[in-house]
Amino acid sequence: MKKKGDLWLIGGLVLLIGIAFIFWALSRGGEGTMLVVLQDGREICRMDLARVETPYQMTLLEEPEKLVLEIERGRARVVEAACPDKLCERTGWLEKPMDQAVCLPQRVIVRIEGGRLDGVAQ
Known part of the structure; x- marks a missing residue:
């Protein structure tokens, strides 16, 4: 037999899981997802992938x-x-923040930056 407090606890946990899922889904990409290309540690290209039309x-x-x-x-x-x-x-398609392809002979890193966490982490 469940008590009223148990139902509140279960409801609160379901709500927290739902909120966490929403934040996770928003941080996966979308607007603000940037393609960054570095060579020898210098940025040679940066573009917002959400703005690519074709x-x-x-x-x-x-x-x-x-x-x-x-x-x-x-x-x-x-x-x-x-x-x-x-x-x-x-390596294939780079779609999510922190995805990257590295070419060591050319000293090139192609990576995806974006989501809410990148702004804080940088």
């Missing part, structure tokens, strides 16, 4: 260090890189 490819580095990104609304990926192992290409 998919396109962008060449960031020319030969011999060629690096081509495919960019769509809310996500991006490396489609061509002039490195021997192609790990950055095989």
Whole structure:
């Protein structure tokens, strides 16, 4: 037999879980999700992925260090890189904050920043 206090406790826990889920869903991306590309620790590109209207490819580095990104609304990926192992290409789509593709031979990091936590953490 449940007491009135037990029902309040269960209701409060359900409410807290619901609020936590909403904050988690909001922090996963959407408006303010930024694509950032660094080479040798210097930022060479930054763009808001929520503002991309049509998919396109962008060449960031020319030969011999060629690096081509495919960019769509809310996500991006490396489609061509002039490195021997192609790990950055095989990383796939970067969609959520903290997703990243790294090309060590070219000293390039392609990552997603965004959500509520990035502003505090930086």
